[in-house]
Amino acid sequence: MSDLWLSSLQTENPQQGFELALKLSRMGVKYTQPSDEVRSKLRDEYAENADSLTAASQVVAINFQTVAAANAYWK
Amino acid sequence: MSDLWLSSLQTENPQQGFELALKLSRMGVKYTQPSDEVRSKLRDEYAENADSLTAASQVVAINFQTVAAANAYWK
Amino acid sequence: MSDLWLSSLQTENPQQGFELALKLSRMGVKYTQPSDEVRSKLRDEYAENADSLTAASQVVAINFQTVAAANAYWK
Amino acid sequence: MSDLWLSSLQTENPQQGFELALKLSRMGVKYTQPSDEVRSKLRDEYAENADSLTAASQVVAINFQTVAAANAYWK
Amino acid sequence: MSDLWLSSLQTENPQQGFELALKLSRMGVKYTQPSDEVRSKLRDEYAENADSLTAASQVVAINFQTVAAANAYWK
C-alpha cells in the first residue's frame, strides 16, 4: 500500500486511541481484501450478525492494547 | 462518533475497571453497528447462546487487561 | 451491577488467583446474561461440548494473565 | 476445588513451564466440567479434530505467556 | 525454510511495522501450507468471507503488538 495512513501511534486522548484501534482493525482487513466494493458488501452482512460483531470488537480490543501502551495509557 | 464517551482509563477500583472494560467491548460493537435497534435485537439472540456469551466474555477479558494495566492493577 | 464483587486483584497465592480469573470470566458472562436460570441451563449444554470448554478455558487464561501480573506472579 | 494443585508459577526450565501451561489449560476446563468421565469422553473426540487441537494449543500458548513471564523467561 | 526472510523486528515507522506484522501473519500460514498455488486458491475464498477477514485481521493485530513493542512504539 503506497499511501501513508499510519504515521504515529500517539493520540491526544483515549477515545482517539480507540478510534485508531478501529482503523488498525479495518486496515488489517483492507490489506487482504483491497476492494472497497467487496468490503462494503461484506460489512452489510456481518453488521447484522452478533458473533461477527463480537469478533470485530475483539480485534479492536487487541489493537487498543497496543495503542494504549504506546500512549502510556494517557496517564 | 462525535460524542465524548472515553475521557480516561483511570477508575477508582477494579470493579469500575471491569465495567469500563465492558463499555469498551460494547463500543467496539457500536462503531460497527451504530443502530441501537439492531444491536438490541441481536443481544436477545446471543444472550441465550453459550458460545456467544463466552466470546463476549473474552473481549471483556482483553479490554480488562488494558484497563488494569492503566491503573497499575489498583495496587 | 450494584453489588461489590471485585474489591481487589490481589490474592494470597496462584491458585486463588486462578480462581479469581474464573470468577472474572463468569462475571463477563453474567453482565450480558444476568438470569441465573438461563446461565445454568446454558452451562449444562456447553459443559458437554469440547470446543465450548476450550473456549471457556481460554477466557480464564486471559484473565489469569491479568491477575498474575497484578500479583507480580506471586514471586 | 479444595485440593491444592497450584502452589507456584516457578519452574526449573522452559519445558516444565510449558507443561505447567498445559496443566493450567486443563484445569480451566476441569473447573467447568469436573467429571473425569465426561472430560475423557470429550477428549477422544476433539483429539481427532484439527481445529479443536489448534484451539487447545492456543490456550496453552496464552498460559505459557504467563508462566514464561513469571520465570523471567528462564534467562 | 532455508531462506532468510526475517532479520530484524525494527522498522522505520509504525506503518512499516504494520506491514511487517502482515508478513509475519502470512509466514505463519506459509510454514504450514508451503504451496503458493494452494494458498492463492484459498485466499480467493476467504477474501470474500467477512469472518475469515476478521480472523486474519486479528492475527495481524497480535503480531503488530510484538512489532510495536520491539520498536518501543516508535516514540
Next chain:
Amino acid sequence: MSDLWLSSLQTENPQQGFELALKLSRMGVKYTQPSDEVRSKLRDEYAENADSLTAASQVVAINFQTVAAANAYWK
C-alpha cells in the same frame, strides 16, 4: 513427555525465534494428540482450509510474542 525438547527460549535471531514459536505451537497439539499418524492425517485436511490455517497462524503469533519478549526483541 520424557524427551527434552525445550531447553531455552533464546534464539540467535528473529527468524529462529519464529521457528521456535512454530515448534511450541505444534507441541501444544502433540501433547493432546501424541499419535504422529493421526496428526499427519489431520494436517493434510487443515492445510487446505483457509480458516484452519489462519487459526494456526494465530497460535504461532501468540507464541512468537513470548519468544520475542524472551529475546528482548533481538535488539
